[in-house]
Amino acid sequence: MAVYECGTTAPSFEPPPAEPDARQRAWTVIRIKRVFSVPDLIAQAGMSQSNAEKFVSQLRKARYLAYEGRRQPNGTPGSYRLYRLIRDTGPSAPVVSAPRRRKAEVRHG
Numbered sequence: 855m856a857v858y859e860c861g862t863t864a865p866s867f868e869p870p871p872a873e874p875d876a877r878q879r880a881w882t883v884i885r886i887k888r889v890f891s892v893p894d895l896i897a898q899a900g901m902s903q904s905n906a907e908k909f910v911s912q913l914r915k916a917r918y919l920a921y922e923g924r925r926q927p928n929g930t931p932g933s934y935r936l937y938r939l940i941r942d943t944g945p946s947a948p949v950v951s952a953p954r955r956r957k958a959e960v961r962h963g
Contacts, residue, residue, distance in 0.1 A: 876901045877909055881947035884913075884939050889922050891934040910937060912950040917941060 874882070879899035884890055895906040913919045914937065922936035 876905060878947045880906065880909055882945070884919075884937075885942055885945070889936055889938050891925060891936050893927075893934055909950075913948065916948065916950065918943075918948060 876899055880895045880901055883895055883898045887894060892903065892906045892910055895901050895910070896903055899906070901909070910919065914921075918939065918941045919937040920940045922938040924933040925936050926933045
């Protein structure tokens with residue numbers, strides 16, 4: 855005697871895609887703007903100043919960025935250093951590992 859089950863299979867739910875982290879958002883801003891400052895990353899990627907400065911420093915040491923000059927913000931004293939993207943490796947942000955001995959290693963995606 856064969857037994858058949860009636861009914862529907864429970865739907866499978868996939869979790870929503872993860873929100874991109876601050877460095878991924880910053881990398882997207884860098885790729886779009888091509889020339890940017892640390893305050894641009896703070897404002898547009900929602901990063902803290904220390905995280906933005908550290909990320910830019912690591913990307914510059916890994917030769918993803920070059921200095922471009924300085925920009926004076928409108929109506930305020932001081933100026934910001936500008937950076938230019940010189941090595942675009944695609945939409946995934948480069949992952950910078952902790953330095954082992956002399957250089958920080960960078961791997962892509």
